[in-house]
Amino acid sequence: MNKLETQDLVKRFAGVAAIDGLSISIEAGRITSIIGPNGSGKSTLVNVLSGMLPIDGGLVVVDAQPPLKSIRPSKAPSYGITRTFQEVRLFEQMTVLDNVLVVLTERNLRSAFFERHRAHHLGQAEAVLTRTGLWGKRGDLAVNLSYGQRKLLEIARVLAMCATSQAGIILFDEPFAGLFPQMVKTVSSIIKELRNSGITAVLIEHNMDLIRELSDHVIVMDSGRLLAEGSAAEVLERRDVIEAYLGE
Amino acid sequence: MEYAINLAILFLIYAILGLSLNLVVGYTGLLSTAHAAFYGIGAYAAAILVTSHNVNFFMALLAGVLASALAALLIGVVLSRFAGDYYALVSLGFNVIAYSVLLNWQGLTRGPLGIPGISRPYLLGLAFSSNGPFLVLALIFLAMAYIISRFIAGSSFGRVLKAIREDEGAIQVFGYDTVRYKLAVFVISAAMAAAAGALFASYITFIDPSSFTVMESVFILAIIILGGLSNLKGSVLGAAIMVLLPEALRFAGFPASMAAELRQAVYGLSLILLMLFRPQGILGEYRL
Amino acid sequence: MEILSQLIVNSVIAGAMYALMALGFNLIYSVTRFFNLAHGVAAAAGGYAVFYLTSSLGQNVYIATAAGIVSAGFLGYGFDRLVFLRLRRRKTSSMVQLVASLGLLTSVQAVLAILFTNEFQTFPAGHTLYNVLGGAITGTQTAVVASGFFITLLLALILRHTMFGKAVNAVSDDAEVARIVGIDTDRVTGRVFFMGSAIAGIAGILTGFDTGLGPTMGMGLLLKGVIACIIGGMGNVWGGTAGSMLLGFAENFGIWKIPGQWKDAISFVILIAFLLLRPEGMIKK
Ligand SMILES: Nc1ncnc2c1ncn2[C@@H]1O[C@H](COP(=O)(O)OP(=O)(O)OP(=O)(O)O)[C@@H](O)[C@H]1O
Ligand SMILES: [Mg+2]
Numbered sequence: 001m002n003k004l005e006t007q008d009l010v011k012r013f014a015g016v017a018a019i020d021g022l023s024i025s026i027e028a029g030r031i032t033s034i035i036g037p038n039g040s041g042k043s044t045l046v047n048v049l050s051g052m053l054p055i056d057g058g059l060v061v062v063d064a065q066p067p068l069k070s071i072r073p074s075k076a077p078s079y080g081i082t083r084t085f086q087e088v089r090l091f092e093q094m095t096v097l098d099n100v101l102v103v104l105t106e107r108n109l110r111s112a113f114f115e116r117h118r119a120h121h122l123g124q125a126e127a128v129l130t131r132t133g134l135w136g137k138r139g140d141l142a143v144n145l146s147y148g149q150r151k152l153l154e155i156a157r158v159l160a161m162c163a164t165s166q167a168g169i170i171l172f173d174e175p176f177a178g179l180f181p182q183m184v185k186t187v188s189s190i191i192k193e194l195r196n197s198g199i200t201a202v203l204i205e206h207n208m209d210l211i212r213e214l215s216d217h218v219i220v221m222d223s224g225r226l227l228a229e230g231s232a233a234e235v236l237e238r239r240d241v242i243e244a245y246l247g248e
Numbered sequence: 249m250e251y252a253i254n255l256a257i258l259f260l261i262y263a264i265l266g267l268s269l270n271l272v273v274g275y276t277g278l279l280s281t282a283h284a285a286f287y288g289i290g291a292y293a294a295a296i297l298v299t300s301h302n303v304n305f306f307m308a309l310l311a312g313v314l315a316s317a318l319a320a321l322l323i324g325v326v327l328s329r330f331a332g333d334y335y336a337l338v339s340l341g342f343n344v345i346a347y348s349v350l351l352n353w354q355g356l357t358r359g360p361l362g363i364p365g366i367s368r369p370y371l372l373g374l375a376f377s378s379n380g381p382f383l384v385l386a387l388i389f390l391a392m393a394y395i396i397s398r399f400i401a402g403s404s405f406g407r408v409l410k411a412i413r414e415d416e417g418a419i420q421v422f423g424y425d426t427v428r429y430k431l432a433v434f435v436i437s438a439a440m441a442a443a444a445g446a447l448f449a450s451y452i453t454f455i456d457p458s459s460f461t462v463m464e465s466v467f468i469l470a471i472i473i474l475g476g477l478s479n480l481k482g483s484v485l486g487a488a489i490m491v492l493l494p495e496a497l498r499f500a501g502f503p504a505s506m507a508a509e510l511r512q513a514v515y516g517l518s519l520i521l522l523m524l525f526r527p528q529g530i531l532g533e534y535r536l
Numbered sequence: 537m538e539i540l541s542q543l544i545v546n547s548v549i550a551g552a553m554y555a556l557m558a559l560g561f562n563l564i565y566s567v568t569r570f571f572n573l574a575h576g577v578a579a580a581a582g583g584y585a586v587f588y589l590t591s592s593l594g595q596n597v598y599i600a601t602a603a604g605i606v607s608a609g610f611l612g613y614g615f616d617r618l619v620f621l622r623l624r625r626r627k628t629s630s631m632v633q634l635v636a637s638l639g640l641l642t643s644v645q646a647v648l649a650i651l652f653t654n655e656f657q658t659f660p661a662g663h664t665l666y667n668v669l670g671g672a673i674t675g676t677q678t679a680v681v682a683s684g685f686f687i688t689l690l691l692a693l694i695l696r697h698t699m700f701g702k703a704v705n706a707v708s709d710d711a712e713v714a715r716i717v718g719i720d721t722d723r724v725t726g727r728v729f730f731m732g733s734a735i736a737g738i739a740g741i742l743t744g745f746d747t748g749l750g751p752t753m754g755m756g757l758l759l760k761g762v763i764a765c766i767i768g769g770m771g772n773v774w775g776g777t778a779g780s781m782l783l784g785f786a787e788n789f790g791i792w793k794i795p796g797q798w799k800d801a802i803s804f805v806i807l808i809a810f811l812l813l814r815p816e817g818m819i820k821k
Contacts, residue, residue: 077423091414112405341804516643523636
């Protein structure tokens with residue numbers, strides 16, 4: 001069970017702060033939703049926490065371990081952090097199966113050459129692809145999937161990260177956007193299952209019904225700052241929150 | 249017959265070069281234009297050891313492979329900072345530097361004079377001095393190169409390489425230190441090219457820097473793009489076509505004195521046509 | 537003292553020559569966003585056109601030079617119409633265009649070798665020596681420096697003050713937006729190829745007068761131009777020229793201590809150092 005915290009976190013683009021002194025705390029084993037108008041810095045936060053963008057100021061604390069001033073690319077899993085992408089980023093000219101297998105196999109070079117647990121990894125891949133309804137598509141190239149299937153493959157990939165116990169915290173960046181109702185159901189039940197198995201989930205989402213249904217806690221961002229937080233019912237009533245959403 | 253064997257040996261050497269470059273360009277998506285440098289390091293290391301130090305060819309080859317791998321490690325560290333067009337340009341720069349070294353470090357390489365009198369290999373009383381046995385030796389080398397490449401392409405290492413090619417940023421997020429993978433494949437590829445170079449040196453028995461220019465790197469690139477990136481059979485096929493096509497033109501009546509220019513015109517043109525009409529090449533599974 | 541002035545003079549000559557390559561390369565890059573390696577062979581073709589017109593057809597040197605510049609321009613324009621325009625329309629990656637340009641460089645260079653042999657060709661040029669600040673300089677080299685200077689200036693003026701220049705800037709800022717506001721981007725790009733390649737032609741012709749022609753000369757010229765652009769700042773006229781001067785000085789002062797054959801290697805070492813330490817070049821766009 002991983003807890004995640006930021007202290008005065010800052011991220012600037014060409015001098016303009018996209019995250020502007022953000023201090024938030026995300027409880028372990030809960031679903032915490034982050035909402036906020038377009039451009040409020042939600043995806044930037046995910047990018048910073050997953051090590052894809054350097055931190056310009058402030059700290060990140062995982063599990064009350066020593067605070068981190070920077071998260072090197074490729075180091076996020078060592079803090080238990082993994083993610084999905086708002087703009088889907090798959091390994092396009094690879095099969096669906098390979099897209100999942102690649103996150104299941106061991107990271108060091110020697111076992112990459114001489115794989116010992118091939119059958120085990122295949123079993124894990126089958127499990128996560130079946131859960132996301134993609135097992136039948138395992139031989140297709142990712143680039144040939146439909147939009148919804150692509151979104152699901154992203155989910156399958158983070159499930160695979162959990163299967164290797166490399167993920168305790170999953171950052172979902174708008175996993176429902178553009179999905180048909182059936183797929184929305186699949187994804188929301190997966191996220192609930194993950195929480196029930198002790199995973200910390202951070203959910204970025206614009207659909208308020210889903211926020212109400214899934215969130216244990218809601219954080220509202222505006223212009224890179226913390227605007228409000230609390231339960232979904234509390235937060236979504238607040239005037240300043242409604243204004244922030246409408247006022248843009 | 250001699251003529252056919254000669255062509256076959258050249259084909260085998262270029263097939264090894266193609267396979268090894270395909271690991272870097274086709275599987276990992278790094279547009280390296282420095283392959284001839286590693287080919288040259290292998291050729292020169294073997295030639296120098298065989299001629300001046302009387303080392304057995306196979307030991308010399310091994311030394312060439314190690315020298316090339318070491319050079320690739322150093323160059324790869326710099327190259328790992330770049331991607332895309334800049335990678336292509338900087339690797340080209342390294343080929344220019346390597347060529348400069350071969351040409352100007354006269355104490356070691358004899359510069360433009362080249363190194364003559366490189367003997368053919370022998371092993372346990374088995375001599376490869378005539379072209380027939382040499383062909384068999386080259387075939388064994390190609391088979392080894394193919395097996396190694398197949399093993400890499402099919403391993404989970406190969407899968408990570410492809411993921412790097414598709415989206416390096418994304419695969420990093422899942423915990424892969426991509427620099428190590430890129431370095432590893434670059435070194436392996438350079439080592440294979442060096443073996444091809446040693447083979448070439450002892451086959452031709454004379455080498456000079458002109459065989460290891462940027463244009464030679466472009467030629468190898470043309471082989472793998474024609475055959476198809478990220479497909480091993482494609483590299484072998486591409487080598488066959490690129491080696492045989494200029495010969496066919498010679499039979500069509502073009503003078504032999506222009507053979508080298510003709511070859512350049514052909515592979516240059518084929519690169520243009522491929523980019524325009526079939527960027528994935530004949531058997532390719534990946535396009536730039 | 538004398539050696540110092542000579543080194544300075546030589547540096548400026550080399551820098552001006554590189555600037556001629558860098559200007560066109562940079563101009564083409566600014567609208568197309570790929571490394572056009574075929575730029576080198578436009579230079580060589582310009583030189584050979586003059587060689588053909590003067591040696592084989594006995595034309596007057598000035599007419600031949602003008603014709604050589606124009607033919608280099610048309611060659612570049614032809615590259616764009618026949619190859620790059622089609623690739624752009626298909627929205628291919630810059631790597632595909634780079635590989636295609638590599639193909640053009642190789643094949644046209646081979647054709648030059650087939651037509652004119654691999655022999656080194658020289659022009660019948662006067663080699664009067666002038667004295668500048670204690671350094672010797674030939675008439676041709678004076679022309680190199682003058683062309684480098686005037687063409688940089690001219691290009692900067694054109695880009696700043698003409699409709700064409702404004703269109704070029706618009707396309708280089710954002711081709712999509714430029715198209716929406718009604719600029720015929722393909723036409724602008726075609727003209728840019730013509731202009732850039734014609735300037736490369738000048739470099740090739742002057743090289744012919746200065747040292748002579750070889751079919752593979754384009755590659756060498758091109759690399760210097762590319763390196764100058766990158767260390768000066770891609771997509772910036774002044775950057776290309778500043779980078780060229782730096783490169784000219786570094787090479788010539790480098791060979792004071794290091795033997796001359798290492799010039800190419802020196803310039804790539806400078807390139808790599810810049811890319812690692814200051815990737816945006818000397819002058820930011
Ligand atoms: N790589 C980048 N370079 C420059 N600016 C960026 C970059 N990424 C984000 N920004 C800017 O940072 C701000 C925050 O963007 P971000 O994508 O984090 O917003 P968001 O909250 O995820 O919005 P949305 O709900 O639309 O996804 C925006 O103004 C955006 O333009
Ligand atoms: Mg976002």
